Amino acid sequence: MALNSVEIRDVVKYHGTVLAVDHLSLEVRRGEFFSVLGPSGSGKTTTLRLLAGFERPDQGEILIEGRSMRDVPPNLRPVNLVFQSYALFPHLTVFGNIAFGLEMRRITRAEIQSRVHAALDMVKLGSKHDRMPSRLSGGEQQRVALARALVNRPAVVLLDEPLGALDQQLRQEMQVELKAIQEQVGITFIYVTHHQEEALTMSDRVAVMNHGRVLQIGSPQDIYESPVSAFVANFIGLSNRLVGRIAAMTEARCTVSAPDLPTILVRRPGGVVEGSQVTVVLRPERLHLSRDVHQNGFDNTVPARIDKTIYNGNEMHYLLRLSNSALWKVRIPNSGVEQKRFLTGEAVFVRWNADEGVILTNPDSS
Amino acid sequence: MALNSVEIRDVVKYHGTVLAVDHLSLEVRRGEFFSVLGPSGSGKTTTLRLLAGFERPDQGEILIEGRSMRDVPPNLRPVNLVFQSYALFPHLTVFGNIAFGLEMRRITRAEIQSRVHAALDMVKLGSKHDRMPSRLSGGEQQRVALARALVNRPAVVLLDEPLGALDQQLRQEMQVELKAIQEQVGITFIYVTHHQEEALTMSDRVAVMNHGRVLQIGSPQDIYESPVSAFVANFIGLSNRLVGRIAAMTEARCTVSAPDLPTILVRRPGGVVEGSQVTVVLRPERLHLSRDVHQNGFDNTVPARIDKTIYNGNEMHYLLRLSNSALWKVRIPNSGVEQKRFLTGEAVFVRWNADEGVILTNPDSS
Amino acid sequence: MPSLAWLGIFFFIPLLLVLVISFAARGTYGGVEWTFSLANYTTLLDPLYLTIFVRSLALALVTTAVCLLLGFPLAYYIARAPLRWQGIWLLLVMIPFWTNFLVRTYAWMFILRTEGLMNTVLMNLGLIASPVEILYTDAAILIGLVYGYLPFMVLPLYAALARMDYSLVEAAWDLYASAWNVLWRVILPLTKPGVIAGCILVFIPSLGAFITPDLLGGARSMMLGNLIQHEYLVVRDWPFGSAISFVLMTLVLLGLWGYYRVEGVGRMT
């Protein structure tokens, strides 16, 4: 058997005159939880529909389990889709919905019974098999949609923003549960979302897409800690940016100088030249604030003024105005009653270690 | 003029046989950003509709600007509602929508022109006055709905989950903007939401509701740091709980003992007696983890085992199993490349200071 | 598309035929003599026929207006009723449709005639001293037409009102609109497609009706529908009947086309 569950080879897809998917190539390994992350219009949903077979590529090829999907209609593909809107059949019970795919494949009645009930138990809906979908909560409908796909034991389950319609608390619970189910069944999941937290918490690997192209593929850590472009850095969580020139380099580090700011020490990436223009990206939670310029233990210190403070329960968000008039964000966890908070208008120093900064050599390839 | 924009006095409202609002009393100060936070079915939307005049109280009274609203229909009340679904008139342009209220009050054409354009500028939609609502994005529709309320200069603007239909990133931007607009115009805002972060980041004061009753009213800090019940503690962010008995008390602190756990030091609240059963609530971001039992500087140390690790970009979420088999959550900010992460199955020690714990004497009054 | 082909044949050939025949002449013993002339159309300009035209248009307009005035509050009430009641109400509104048109019309003859049900009841109640003469007047035709076509008004209005987002009504109310302004500035503009559809569905059959005017109308109450029926069945002047019918259809389609140009056809659905 092929090592890869899915291979997308140089696929191009136009919607009318709009290029929806632009020479896309991807490989998804067997049993992997693979996320495709991107803003709306990035081509991620089109990619999913190409895999499901609802759309045909204008160019290129798609292989599932090593078999070409050219001219294979959706009903003959070994994949099942969990729709964003769930798309549960409103005229069938929960059982009828989950059994639908098995009935279409003429599985025996006894096996349908046992497989549907096993699937119901897996999504913790054993007692609701005879309900109509309209009488289920959003979270329950989501589970039925998942069970309806899993019960067929497809090679790949495709998920189109399946948690998009749930509210925050339920969504976080379902993230944990979905990942646990995927690990339990071992089926390849391809998960499409515009929600960076979902992609980071659940995935083995993430592909970040924009304008029909893949910008970066890697583990959640890779993507978050070492974004290849400003678009990726910004889309995966908040980020602060600083544009400057490389002034000096040692073996492990380099010095970046920017107008109206002290020079900045950053870890040295591969392939940079002295004097070239670079963008340094910093995550708001990696920065520290103090009133005192002489505090030790950090490689970099930049003066700033507090522009806005936002209390968030578990943390404070500070908006800072730097001496070069850039606006930065800093997140400080609230560590309890004795904590010293900073006030709007106060002069502070932002500090961080050289290793926290990421240098981007291609300013933006989105 | 009255000090309070809104006074709700002992209001009761039934929907059929369901008690939607249960002897509710509230005062909202002039110019305040006041949030009503609660789960669905808590009566928060009914409260808003009672203020707008779409529903009449079965008992009690509502005063707006000191004037009783008994028998005052919605079109004669000095309040305007921003609907969750925006409820923009699809047959009118952006201008027509915003001008609607002014036209109904027979304001002169010249004044309508200037006020509508001022409102459009405030919500940064100056150039889109002649668009139809269907051609606007969700965020733009939201701004039009806000402008349509603000342009009338009502005493109170009522907002019914106005950001509920926006996605995460846009929602966070709009939180900042909405708060800035409210500060600029100085109109009383009453903001209904089930989203704790929105309530905490924007409000001057928050009322937490459940089952038609107000459980707690206070500043965001009050609500988050000193919840009065387990329901409030849980609804406003994540929390860990520990049930035990008060074993000893000093002037400032008390010792809580729970089965299968070391004794715990907590700040002493008012009105507790030795031997009484209490619940200690701890926020996940206030806990520290280490592999070493001998680390100093914390009042409490409890052994635990890592049950699950979730990478979230800016932080790690750990699920811990305590020696009394309770499941706790801990949030640790990711401080960069050199950080030591804990692994699933590892034995660790959870540490925190006495001041981080909150003692609840009424186990749950939701 | 094969569907296009059969649609064209099935739908348009009969209409084209009507058009062609309207330019022919009546044969000596009825039937059609295939000459080309505009005589049938010029005949229509005779004041006799113009009067019928105007009378019919007026009656159809009044019928439509009465149906709209009765049907709108009814449809609004149904659309705002609890969901389980809406279906039952709609069934009730459809009741007249379930009975034969002829039978319904005869029932109204029994009710309206001089010694009929209505006069008997009203006189026994002492509300009137002598019978009211309604049967064989235009009022009787109006009642018959409204009764027959009210369901066609209520159904599209109901569909439009049920689909309308009620929060828009609340929004208008919240924005200082009186009940009248809510109706005039919000509800009517939003349900205009339903209003137009209902008016079309009532106006067109009212204009062409012949059984109702025949039975309930007076001896002088010749309407367009009767005229066409008369030309076809009695005089057997099919070309002239076709010409009347074609002018009627053209007027209706021109009206629709005008509406389409103003409103966009997407909204008509």
Added chain:
Amino acid sequence: MPSLAWLGIFFFIPLLLVLVISFAARGTYGGVEWTFSLANYTTLLDPLYLTIFVRSLALALVTTAVCLLLGFPLAYYIARAPLRWQGIWLLLVMIPFWTNFLVRTYAWMFILRTEGLMNTVLMNLGLIASPVEILYTDAAILIGLVYGYLPFMVLPLYAALARMDYSLVEAAWDLYASAWNVLWRVILPLTKPGVIAGCILVFIPSLGAFITPDLLGGARSMMLGNLIQHEYLVVRDWPFGSAISFVLMTLVLLGLWGYYRVEGVGRMT
């Protein structure tokens, strides 16, 4: 509710009157003699009338079936067309409705008669050697009825199909369903209210039609509609005509009630 009051009067009095009259007897010179008897209903059991009943039911059923078979693909095609085309298509489908019923029916006479348009074209094309006799057969009635009532089938089907969530079709397709199973297991169950509504809207007027059978049907083609018309206009036996009409309405309402019990009326809207 005042609306309830006028609705009751306006809608039910005429129907009640039909019911009352159906138990009376024919007066010597027509009109009604107010006695109570079940004679009108027992007469209906005469094989002569039962045959008409069965023939009419059969023709109405076939008409409904043909309209459904033609109308479903058409409505599906319209509902899946780009939005701006949907309105135009619906207008085209409504075209027959814009012309006088009588005129339409006569047009079919011209097309179908022995020396008519259809036979002329087919013979000139050499497709047939001698004229096909269609006019004055049940086939001609069928064509006339389908032509007249197809719009009533297409409109509710279109409404149901346009409202259907198309992702359910994709879901079924994704879940291994063949095209046939997608239609049978998903589309039809989901649009059943539209199918039922369309069938009702075609079946009921087909059952009561009298102009079409009169003009296009043969001498022996007495249908229920003609029978009622005959009793009312020719024999002037209104009580018997009312009885036929009432039985018809009762059958229809029983059918609807049965459907309501099974499906819930909320879905019918």
